[in-house]
Amino acid sequence: MHDFHRVRRLPPYVFEQVNRLKANARSSGADIIDLGMGNPDLPTPQSIVDKLCEVVQDPRTHRYSSSKGVPALRRAQAAYYARRFGVKVDPETQVVATIGSKEGFANMAQAITAPGDVVLCPNPTYPIHTFGFLMAGGAVRSVPVEPDDTFFPPLERAVRHSIPKPLALIVSYPSNPTAQVATIEFYREVIAFAKKHDIIVLSDLAYAEIYFGDVPPPSILDVPGAMDVAVEFTSMSKTFSMPGWRMGFAVGNERLIAALTRVKSYLDYGAFTPIQIAATYALKGDGAEIAEARSVYKRRRDVMVESFGKAGFHVPPPAATMFAWAKIPENFRHLGSLEFSKLLIEKTGVAVAPGIGFGEQGDDYVRLALVENEHRIRQAARNVKRWMSTQDNDCH
Numbered sequence: 001m002h003d004f005h006r007v008r009r010l011p012p013y014v015f016e017q018v019n020r021l022k023a024n025a026r027s028s029g030a031d032i033i034d035l036g037m038g039n040p041d042l043p044t045p046q047s048i049v050d051k052l053c054e055v056v057q058d059p060r061t062h063r064y065s066s067s068k069g070v071p072a073l074r075r076a077q078a079a080y081y082a083r084r085f086g087v088k089v090d091p092e093t094q095v096v097a098t099i100g101s102k103e104g105f106a107n108m109a110q111a112i113t114a115p116g117d118v119v120l121c122p123n124p125t126y127p128i129h130t131f132g133f134l135m136a137g138g139a140v141r142s143v144p145v146e147p148d149d150t151f152f153p154p155l156e157r158a159v160r161h162s163i164p165k166p167l168a169l170i171v172s173y174p175s176n177p178t179a180q181v182a183t184i185e186f187y188r189e190v191i192a193f194a195k196k197h198d199i200i201v202l203s204d205l206a207y208a209e210i211y212f213g214d215v216p217p218p219s220i221l222d223v224p225g226a227m228d229v230a231v232e233f234t235s236m237s238k239t240f241s242m243p244g245w246r247m248g249f250a251v252g253n254e255r256l257i258a259a260l261t262r263v264k265s266y267l268d269y270g271a272f273t274p275i276q277i278a279a280t281y282a283l284k285g286d287g288a289e290i291a292e293a294r295s296v297y298k299r300r301r302d303v304m305v306e307s308f309g310k311a312g313f314h315v316p317p318p319a320a321t322m323f324a325w326a327k328i329p330e331n332f333r334h335l336g337s338l339e340f341s342k343l344l345i346e347k348t349g350v351a352v353a354p355g356i357g358f359g360e361q362g363d364d365y366v367r368l369a370l371v372e373n374e375h376r377i378r379q380a381a382r383n384v385k386r387w388m389s390t391q392d393n394d395c396h
Contacts, residue, residue: 009134014338014357021345033380035368036341036351038176038322042241042296045282045289052278061277065270068261069097069249073276076283077234077249084208085219093254094227096261099271101206101235101248104260106132107267108202108231108250111259113138117167120158124355124362126176126204133168141166142359145175147182152193159197169194172204174217177358177367178325179318181211184218191223191230200256201230206248209239209290211320212298221252231256238322239290240282247271247279297322300370300377307378308368311385315368324368325355331391337363348383 002008015036022032055061068074074091081087089095098104109132113119119133123142130140141158144151159166171190173182194201203220211217220226231252237243250260270276301317304324308315315326327333332340337354344350353369355362372380 006135010131014354017338018341018345018351018354021342022351025345025349030349032345032349032351033372033376033383034351035370035372035377035380036353037371038238038369039371040238040241040243040322041371041373042293044241044245045285047285047289048240048242048278048282051281052274055274055277061273063273065273065276067265067268067270069095069270070273070276070280073097073280073283076280077251080283081219081221081251084216085222087219087221089221089227089251090254094251094257096250096257096264097270097276098233098248098250098260098264099268100237100246101204101233101250102128103246104233104248104250105129105202105204106135107263108233108256108260109133109136109138111263112167112200112256114167116164118162118164120155120166120169120199122170122172122175123360124177124358124365125170125172127358129170129172129204130359138167142361143169145178145180145361147171147173147180147186151186152189155193159199165197166199168200168202170202170204171220172206174207174211174320176204176207176321177323177353177355177362177365179321179323181213181217181319184222187218187220187223187226190220191226194229195225199229200253201226203230203232205232206235207238207321208234210294210297210322212294212301212317213319217320227253229253231260236279236282239293241289241293242279242282245271245275245279247275297370300372300374303374303377304368304370304381307381308384311381312388313381313384322370324370325365326368327365328355329388331388333364337366341366344384347387348380350380350383 074095078089078091105128113136115137117138120143121140122145235248305315305317315324318324328340337356341354353367355365
């Protein structure tokens with residue numbers, strides 16, 4: 001039997017091969033140190049859990065919820081944008097709650113894409129940026145991920161040589177997987193480019209609060225006129241250690257938000273109301289829990305950079321996100337990221353994400369997630385060092 005049309009458009013899910021190896025190793029009793037999936041291990045702050053427990057006792061909250069998000073939640077997100085970015089948005093027309101930013105991206109693709117539409121997407125990038133549009137019938141053209149002067153010449157070429165003209169440009173900073181951070185000056189150029197060519201901008205800002213420098217990552221909506229062409233996606237998964245709660249937002253251009261809201265109204269009734277109310281409570285907090293999580297990730301980052309460096313595996317210190325993006329050690333680079341990642345599990349019990357899972361431009365790299373404690377990160381580095389020291393130059 002042939003695969004269905006949309007399934008045929010999707011390549012094999014690279015991470016599934018690594019996940020299968022992890023599961024098999026664990027079932028055999030192996031201790032796997034999992035730096036692969038970006039699955040936060042920090043607990044959701046207790047006050048947010050308590051709010052959920054309180055609200056869930058009210059049977060009225062067990063009914064269908066609101067697909068676009070309850071009004072209090074949308075107001076809280078608008079207040080967050082005003083407080084954090086100095087951006088004023090209308091919670092009625094410019095904010096919609098999503099079941100995580102991944103769902104928001106996928107449904108935005110469904111809302112705006114006609115068959116054959118061209119989308120400009122960074123390579124490497126988070127997979128839903130690409131595959132959301134492929135599943136919606138679009139075509140994806142790769143552009144660079146570096147937020148600097150090298151970004152725009154390939155974009156201009158892509159516009160000149162794409163038929164039809166590109167519909168949208170995706171930007172994602174701080175970047176998953178590369179951890180690069182964009183400046184507001186870069187975003188000004190992005191918005192100018194988009195307006196010049198009449199292109200939609202979709203910005204993924206899921207890691208807005210996980211940063212390690214003095215300057216917080218900006219919102220593209222802070223650029224004057226950005227609201228004319230842009231929508232930004234955020235998530236509570238990393239910010240508040242709430243990945244399983246599935247709560248995110250799309251904020252920005254009214255027409256695009258209306259299209260997403262309409263598609264969602266056919267597909268879901270929104271997140272469980274107690275989750276939305278607990279999320280509202282979280283957004284109104286003083287930020288202490290966010291700062292604490294940030295400091296935990298920073299300590300882990302520093303331990304990873306130091307310990308893996310001593311093991312002979314250079315890990316550049318990421319400026320943001322809960323990931324490090326590291327080039328495969330030279331002696332092993334010929335294997336490619338998938339085979340190297342499989343070998344790491346087999347020989348060291350350390351799981352990482354193969355870079356090719358984020359696009360072919362990532363195949364010389366692996367992504368390491370800061371989701372194990374400092375002791376376990378050091379143990380992972382020791383395991384890797386022990387194995388690498390036994391390998392000859394040919395890595396046979």
